[in-house]
Amino acid sequence: MTVSESFTYCMNKPSAQQSVHSDWKATQIKVDDVMFAMVHEIEIDVHPAVALKCSPALAELIREQHSDVHPSAHLNPSHWNTVLLEGSLKDSQIYYLVDAALQRIQKQG
Numbered sequence: 001m002t003v004s005e006s007f008t009y010c011m012n013k014p015s016a017q018q019s020v021h022s023d024w025k026a027t028q029i030k031v032d033d034v035m036f037a038m039v040h041e042i043e044i045d046v047h048p049a050v051a052l053k054c055s056p057a058l059a060e061l062i063r064e065q066h067s068d069v070h071p072s073a074h075l076n077p078s079h080w081n082t083v084l085l086e087g088s089l090k091d092s093q094i095y096y097l098v099d100a101a102l103q104r105i106q107k108q109g
Contacts, residue, residue: 036101047084
């Protein structure tokens with residue numbers, strides 16, 4: 001999956017809005033002013049990446065199962081994973097994680 005594809009998928013969510021975090025060279029994607037994804041404009045370890053909100057339980061589980069999912073370096077690692085987009089994860093798995101991120105913020109609101 002490319003950065004463009006992940007960004008488009010996130011932005012196609014109802015009420016999704018973007019803002020740029022220039023210090024991190026990343027685009028934040030929010031619904032109702034709550035961020036659920038951050039698409040990195042720079043590569044992380046030579047891979048394009050997206051940070052996705054998740055429950056602590058899902059965060060741990062997905063990290064254990066996939067070497068291309070890491071605790072977020074810039075966001076609370078208990079609730080955020082950084083997913084390398086051109087790694088071993090299938091697009092369908094990344095779509096699932098985006099959907100789970102959106103559901104997570106909707107439950108909190």
